[in-house]
Structures are given as structure tokens and as C-alpha cells.
Amino acid sequence: MALLDIKNLTLYLDGPGETIKALEKVTFTLQEGEIKALVGESGSGKTLVVKAIIGALPEHWRVKADRLTYKGQDLLKMNYEQRRQIMRREIAVVFQEPTSSLDPSVKLGEQIQESIPDEFVTKKWFWERNKQRKEIATGLLHKVGIREHDRWMNSYPYQLPADVSQKIMIAMALASEPRILIADDSTRGMESTTKTQVLKLLLKLNKTKNLSILFVSHDLLAITTIADTITVLYCGQTVESGKVKSLLKRPLHPYTKALLDSVPSFQSALKTKSPLTALSGTIPSLQHLPAGCRLGPRCPNARKKCVQVPIMRSIQGHNYSCHYPLHLPKAGKKDPTDDKFGEQDPIKFNLINPALEEDSADD
Amino acid sequence: MIKLFIRYINLMVITIFALVLLSFMLPFFFPGDLLTNISGITPQSLEQRQALEKAFALNESIFVQFQVYLSNFFAGDWGVSSVSQLNLYDEIAYAFPATLELMLYALFVATFVGIPVGFLSGLKHHNPADMGVVTFSIVGYSFPVFWLALVFITLFCLQLEWLPMSGRIDLLFEVKHITGFVFIDIILSDLNNTKEAIENAFRHAILPTLSISIVTTCLFIRFTRRSIxxxxxxxxxxAAxxxxFTQWQIxxxxxxxxxxxxxxxxxxxxxSTLVTNAMIVETIFSWPGIGNWLIQAIYQQDYPAIRAGMLVVALFVLTLTITLEFITRAIDPTKDETARAAV
Structure with missing residues (x-):
């Protein structure tokens, strides 16, 4: 059974006069011991998904889902206390901005010690307990690669450099020995050495403790190094999900392809000073969401049918949600509902990534 | 921390100096005889005039005069009232504790009602109770203090006759002036009816306290609610x-x-607003405080008294403000000197 199972998670935001679906039918699962990456550009709703899982959304936002379960328990139907217990011990989150996620008026040592559950402190007397708490906290800091534990434990959050506070956030998340670690854009704005350290740390935790990680990011290079599976979000919709390898090799959704193409490192055949590919336009704002597939206006091979939300299809564990998937051109043509619109020359689109084709030829 | 302390002390000393200088200058602007304005005594003979002039060094340069003024001020010799010929220092020492007392009651109410209510309504914001609190706080904040006091008197003293109208305590109780704070004085006075005296003093304190504290309480509610x-x-x-973590823990x-x-x-x-309001309300409730005393002095054009009273109130507000600022600054850990410099 999947550890975290999300199906058709929709988030309604009641605005003046209309209801906006900030997330629409987001679907993915997180298996035991898996590192899952949630990818998408800024504004695609990654953080909203995280907040929906941990229940940190404002009260007037309505969350609906066919399934939002942790180990088979429905998170949405739980009362506050049950959910709090799960958050206390099972799920831990590392937030996007580490410095704002730490209380500015409390010393870090105290904050780390606070996140250690009482069950871990076995000693009887309070002085022994305090000492033990401190030892556990020190151990946690060592685990995430911080050596000067005394110095940082006695400082306030504003005195920290960004990378240390990120590591401390991870240490605090690990304090309760969770089953799932949700890392919300943990590597944003880090220099590559620090980023590698953090990624290595996450990978190590995954290997040694069988920790499942939901790695939320837009850093494709980082994702492809550590993740097993990927879910791509665009504008609140799940666009494609599957194993990293198959997704890299054969992206079925135009958005995934555009996303991969935008990273020069994935294109070994790229010549110096050749133009980089990118989708035209920007991600639409919540007030101006297009109907149907939200990529529609930016999609190079959008047709009339795209005003309907495509259903999620699956080919060997590789899910996609597109009427006209790439690499499977025939599936689109067979469809009898396809109309005259398609006869106009669809905009030329590079169907096959040459770099990946070369790779597969070598195989 | 020591640096911070020195900085605030420095600020205080300089401001006090400026205040004293201003109060020194005042008699020169008041109408009438300069000597009377300074000393509070209208000289009856030339010898007396000359003696007074010599005492206040009026024939010397202005710097010497200021020096004499300073030394008199710090020695507690603040002159006499031109009306009652009583020593001003004793007069103020008699009246000031009453104001302080009234202010403390109001502050107590505002802190222990305003802050908790503000927290509660901020935590449960946008429910009907919170809306009620917000409405109440806006209405309460908009009342002029003196008007509210008059309404209270009409309602509770004249119509309903629940509470006494003026003073701190009925004259029946022979409370000696020891500390100036009525409840402490009652206990120290060793009366045979202490319990009744305390009850009486309490009933006297209700209306003045309410009329001052409503405005401040509403303000406290609004600030606290917004902040939480x-x-x-x-x-x-x-993140927490x-x-x-449990709600309570958070x-x-x-x-x-x-x-x-x-x-x-x-x-x-x-x-400081509270002090001002206390002074206004004192006049209405005939509370024997510094506000009432100052208003009387102004009516009677008692210039030495006005000068001394203003200086004392200003010094009090200043000391209080700077001390509180120092404390709030000192307990705020995010404003430490050793902030990490970005390299």
C-alpha cells in the first residue's frame, strides 16, 4: 500500500463572484522508501499541495479529494488531534524559506529540543531529561553535517547563514524520526556545494532509514540525481508522472518536454550559442485560468479538444494527461471526436529529443 | 547591553536638561512681576524684594540664575504657591500619588482586560464574538474621556445612585496621608473600620478608573488583536x-x-496618554490628584505652581517612556548587537 495516496486533490478558493480551482485533480502516490519529486515552475501549486497534505491551508480554502490518505487513514476526515498526532510523529516538513520558518525570538537549541518528541527522552528527572534532550539535539545537528553545534544552538535564527538554517530545518524535521519527509524547495538558492551536501544527506536518509521523501522543487538537475519518480505539475494540474528514467527518455506531455528542454544539461548535442528552447508566455495567474488543459494557450500542439480537461491515462506506470501526447501521435489521430481544427497544419514541434534518441541508440 | 543602557541614560539626561531649561525660561514669558512669578511671594517691602532678588540671583547673569535654579530644583526647593503660600514640593508630593494611583488602576484594567481579549479575538478572528469585540473597541476608542466621565456620573451617580460621585473616599473615614495611595494609607492608618473604608475607597475608584481605562483598553485590544x-x-x-505541536504549546x-x-x-x-486622561478625569471626579491641582493653579494664575506641576508631569512621563523603551529594547532578542554580517 502506498504511504501517501493522493487522488484528484482539488482546492477551491471562493473569490468574489467565482470559485477558483487553485489545484485541479492532482494525483500522485508516495510509496514506502521512495523519493518522489514534485516538479513545476513557480505558481504551479507545489507548495499548495504540500500545505494541503499537512493541513496548513487557511480555513476558508476548501480541500476536496477522492483520496488523501496516509497509510490508508483519510487525512481529510480526521479531527485536529488525530492529524496533529500524525504530523508529530509520521510526517515532517522542511519549508521553503528556512529563516522565516524558525521562530525569531527563541534560541535554535531550544527550538530543536522542542521538536524532539517526549517519548525519546527516557530519563526520569528533569535535569537528566534536559541533558538528554540536548544530547539528542547535538546528535541531530551532527547528523545533518553541522559541527559547531554549541555555537548555532545558542544563536537566534537571524544570526544564521541560509545553508545552516536549511540544515537545521532538516535536523528539526528528523527529530521525530518521521516516515515521510516533505522537502519543499529545500535547495533553492543554494550554491552547488551546499546543495550537493543536502541532496547527499537526503539520499543517505532514504537509504539508511528507508525514509520516504517528497522532494518539491523546480531544480530538474537535483531531481534527476536523487528522485525515483517524478510528478510534473502545471498550474495546479498534474501533467505527467512516472519513473524519472522513462520521463526523461520519453516525455509524453508537451509541458514536460518543454521543461526538460529548458535545461541545457540534458541536451548533450547542444552547440555553443545555439538558441535555447522555452515555451512562450508565462504561467497564467489564478484569476485567469484557461478552461480545460491549462497549458492550452501556451501549448505548441493545442487543438480544439484541449478545452476539455484530459483524463489521466497510463502506459506501464507512466501517467500522462494530454489529448495529444508526444511520441504517441497515432493515439490522437484515432480519436473520432477529433475535428477539422486538426487538419490545419499543427505547429511544428520537435517530437523527439535528439539527445535522448542518441542515448538510446547507444544502449 | 551596558552600551545600550548608557545610550538611554544619556538620552534621558539630555531631555531632562532641556525640560528643566524650558521650565527655567517660563517665568520670563509669564505676565506680571518676574520676581513673583519665580518665587511665588509678592514682596511687601523693598528689603524683602532685595532679599528675594539675592536669593534667586536675579541681578547676576542668566547663567548664574540658571545655576541657582538647578541647585534649588534638585534640593527639592521648588518655591511656594503664589496663592496658598504653601511649599510646592509638599503640595505636589501630596497630589501626585493620587494621579499615579488612578493611572495604575486604569493600566491594570487595560492590561489584564485589553491584552487577553485582544489575544482571544485575534486567535478566533472573523467569528461573531470577534466582530463584537472589534465593534466595541472602535466605539469605546471613539468616546471622549471627559464626556464618558460625565455620562457615567449622570447614569450611575445621579440616576441610579449606585456609586459615589466625587473624591477618593468619604470624609467620615479619617485616613492619614502617609504614602498618598489610598488603599495603603487605609491599612497603615489603623482604623477601627478598615474593611468599610476599603470598600468605600473601592466604590469611589470604580467610575474614574472605568472612564479612563475604556479608551486605553480598546486601544490595547486593537493592537494586540492585529499583532497576534x-x-x-x-x-x-x-512550521510549528x-x-x-499542540495549540497551547504554539x-x-x-x-x-x-x-x-x-x-x-x-x-x-x-x-502618557493615560496620564493626560487621568488628569482630565480627576477634575471631573474631584479626585485629589495632580491634574485637579494643576487646573486649580491655572484658574488662579498661580505661575510657580504651574511651572513646578508641569515639570513634574513632564519628568514623570519622560522617565516612564524611556524606561519602558529601554526594557522593551532589552528583551527583544532580534535586536542584538552581534548580528551576523553577511560576507
């Missing part, structure tokens, strides 16, 4: 929730302190 609402949306509160450890730190200086500044 801001704090509850901060990333660290969401995501760590599965409130005590994370929101309470962080909500109070930004508003404490603002609340502390309200104390």
Missing part, C-alpha cells in the same frame, strides 16, 4: 503546526512573545 493575527500567519507558526512558546514584542513599545507609549 499577523503572527499567526507567519511561517514559523505554520506542521511539527504537530501559543505559549511561539505566538505570545512574538506578538507582544512589536506592540509593547506602542502600548508603553499609551501610558
Amino acid at each position: 493575527m499577523d503572527v499567526m500567519q507567519k511561517g514559523y507558526i505554520i 503546526k506542521s511539527r504537530g 501559543f505559549i512558546k511561539h505566538s505570545f512573545k512574538n506578538a507582544l514584542i512589536p506592540i509593547l513599545p506602542i502600548l508603553a507609549l499609551q501610558i
Whole structure:
């Protein structure tokens, strides 16, 4: 059974006069011991998904889902206390901005010690307990690669450099020995050495403790190094999900392809000073969401049918949600509902990534 | 910390100096005889005039005069009232504790009603109870203090006859003036009907306290509510929730302190408003405080008294404000000298 199972998670935001679906039918699962990456550009709703899982959304936002379960328990139907217990011990989150996620008026040592559950402190007397708490906290800091534990434990959050506070956030998340670690854009704005350290740390935790990680990011290079599976979000919709390898090799959704193409490192055949590919336009704002597939206006091979939300299809564990998937051109043509619109020359689109084709030829 | 302390002390000394200088200059601007304005005594003979001129060094340069004024001031020799010929220092020492007393009652009410109500309504914001609190606080804040006092008198003293109208305590009780604070004095006076005296004093204190504290309480509610609402949306509160802490734990450890730190200086500044309001309300309730005393002095054009009274009130407000500012600054850990420099 999947550890975290999300199906058709929709988030309604009641605005003046209309209801906006900030997330629409987001679907993915997180298996035991898996590192899952949630990818998408800024504004695609990654953080909203995280907040929906941990229940940190404002009260007037309505969350609906066919399934939002942790180990088979429905998170949405739980009362506050049950959910709090799960958050206390099972799920831990590392937030996007580490410095704002730490209380500015409390010393870090105290904050780390606070996140250690009482069950871990076995000693009887309070002085022994305090000492033990401190030892556990020190151990946690060592685990995430911080050596000067005394110095940082006695400082306030504003005195920290960004990378240390990120590591401390991870240490605090690990304090309760969770089953799932949700890392919300943990590597944003880090220099590559620090980023590698953090990624290595996450990978190590995954290997040694069988920790499942939901790695939320837009850093494709980082994702492809550590993740097993990927879910791509665009504008609140799940666009494609599957194993990293198959997704890299054969992206079925135009958005995934555009996303991969935008990273020069994935294109070994790229010549110096050749133009980089990118989708035209920007991600639409919540007030101006297009109907149907939200990529529609930016999609190079959008047709009339795209005003309907495509259903999620699956080919060997590789899910996609597109009427006209790439690499499977025939599936689109067979469809009898396809109309005259398609006869106009669809905009030329590079169907096959040459770099990946070369790779597969070598195989 | 010591540096900070020195900085605030420095600020205080300079401001006090400026205040004293201003009060020294006042008699020169008042109409009438300069000597009378300074000393409070109208000389009856030339010898007396000359003696007074010599005492205040009026024939010397202005700097010497100021020096004499300073030394007199710090020696507690503030002259005499031109009306009653009583020593001003004793007069003020008699009246000031009553004002302080009234202010403290109001501050007590405002702190222990305003801040908790503000927290509660901020935590449960946008429900009907919160809306009620907000409405009440806006209405309460908009009342002029003197009007509210008059309404209270009409309603509770004249119509309903529940509470006494003026003074601190009935004249029947022979309370000696020891500390100036009526409740302490009652206990120290060793009366045979202490219990009744305390009850009587309490009934006297209700209306003046209410009329001052309503405005301040409403202000405290509004500031606290706003602040806790801001704090509850901060990333660290969401992070604390995501760590599965209990609501109570989050409130005590994370929101309470962080909500109070930004508003404490603002609340502390309200104390000076409280003093002003106390002085207004004293006049209406014939509370024997410095406000009432000052108003009398102004009516009677008692210039030495006006000068001394103003100086004392100004010094009090100044000392209070700077001390509170120092305390709030000192307990705020985010304003440490050793901030990490970005390299």
C-alpha cells in the first residue's frame, strides 16, 4: 500500500463572484522508501499541495479529494488531534524559506529540543531529561553535517547563514524520526556545494532509514540525481508522472518536454550559442485560468479538444494527461471526436529529443 | 547591553536638561512681576524684594540664575504657591500619588482586560464574538474621556445612585496621608473600620478608573488583536503546526512573545496618554490628584505652581517612556548587537 495516496486533490478558493480551482485533480502516490519529486515552475501549486497534505491551508480554502490518505487513514476526515498526532510523529516538513520558518525570538537549541518528541527522552528527572534532550539535539545537528553545534544552538535564527538554517530545518524535521519527509524547495538558492551536501544527506536518509521523501522543487538537475519518480505539475494540474528514467527518455506531455528542454544539461548535442528552447508566455495567474488543459494557450500542439480537461491515462506506470501526447501521435489521430481544427497544419514541434534518441541508440 | 543602557541614560539626561531649561525660561514669558512669578511671594517691602532678588540671583547673569535654579530644583526647593503660600514640593508630593494611583488602576484594567481579549479575538478572528469585540473597541476608542466621565456620573451617580460621585473616599473615614495611595494609607492608618473604608475607597475608584481605562483598553485590544493575527500567519507558526505541536504549546512558546514584542513599545507609549486622561478625569471626579491641582493653579494664575506641576508631569512621563523603551529594547532578542554580517 502506498504511504501517501493522493487522488484528484482539488482546492477551491471562493473569490468574489467565482470559485477558483487553485489545484485541479492532482494525483500522485508516495510509496514506502521512495523519493518522489514534485516538479513545476513557480505558481504551479507545489507548495499548495504540500500545505494541503499537512493541513496548513487557511480555513476558508476548501480541500476536496477522492483520496488523501496516509497509510490508508483519510487525512481529510480526521479531527485536529488525530492529524496533529500524525504530523508529530509520521510526517515532517522542511519549508521553503528556512529563516522565516524558525521562530525569531527563541534560541535554535531550544527550538530543536522542542521538536524532539517526549517519548525519546527516557530519563526520569528533569535535569537528566534536559541533558538528554540536548544530547539528542547535538546528535541531530551532527547528523545533518553541522559541527559547531554549541555555537548555532545558542544563536537566534537571524544570526544564521541560509545553508545552516536549511540544515537545521532538516535536523528539526528528523527529530521525530518521521516516515515521510516533505522537502519543499529545500535547495533553492543554494550554491552547488551546499546543495550537493543536502541532496547527499537526503539520499543517505532514504537509504539508511528507508525514509520516504517528497522532494518539491523546480531544480530538474537535483531531481534527476536523487528522485525515483517524478510528478510534473502545471498550474495546479498534474501533467505527467512516472519513473524519472522513462520521463526523461520519453516525455509524453508537451509541458514536460518543454521543461526538460529548458535545461541545457540534458541536451548533450547542444552547440555553443545555439538558441535555447522555452515555451512562450508565462504561467497564467489564478484569476485567469484557461478552461480545460491549462497549458492550452501556451501549448505548441493545442487543438480544439484541449478545452476539455484530459483524463489521466497510463502506459506501464507512466501517467500522462494530454489529448495529444508526444511520441504517441497515432493515439490522437484515432480519436473520432477529433475535428477539422486538426487538419490545419499543427505547429511544428520537435517530437523527439535528439539527445535522448542518441542515448538510446547507444544502449 | 551596558552600551545600550548608557545610550538611554544619556538620552534621558539630555531631555531632562532641556525640560528643566524650558521650565527655567517660563517665568520670563509669564505676565506680571518676574520676581513673583519665580518665587511665588509678592514682596511687601523693598528689603524683602532685595532679599528675594539675592536669593534667586536675579541681578547676576542668566547663567548664574540658571545655576541657582538647578541647585534649588534638585534640593527639592521648588518655591511656594503664589496663592496658598504653601511649599510646592509638599503640595505636589501630596497630589501626585493620587494621579499615579488612578493611572495604575486604569493600566491594570487595560492590561489584564485589553491584552487577553485582544489575544482571544485575534486567535478566533472573523467569528461573531470577534466582530463584537472589534465593534466595541472602535466605539469605546471613539468616546471622549471627559464626556464618558460625565455620562457615567449622570447614569450611575445621579440616576441610579449606585456609586459615589466625587473624591477618593468619604470624609467620615479619617485616613492619614502617609504614602498618598489610598488603599495603603487605609491599612497603615489603623482604623477601627478598615474593611468599610476599603470598600468605600473601592466604590469611589470604580467610575474614574472605568472612564479612563475604556479608551486605553480598546486601544490595547486593537493592537494586540492585529499583532497576534499577523503572527499567526507567519511561517514559523505554520512550521510549528506542521511539527504537530499542540495549540497551547504554539501559543505559549511561539505566538505570545512574538506578538507582544512589536506592540509593547506602542502600548508603553499609551501610558502618557493615560496620564493626560487621568488628569482630565480627576477634575471631573474631584479626585485629589495632580491634574485637579494643576487646573486649580491655572484658574488662579498661580505661575510657580504651574511651572513646578508641569515639570513634574513632564519628568514623570519622560522617565516612564524611556524606561519602558529601554526594557522593551532589552528583551527583544532580534535586536542584538552581534548580528551576523553577511560576507
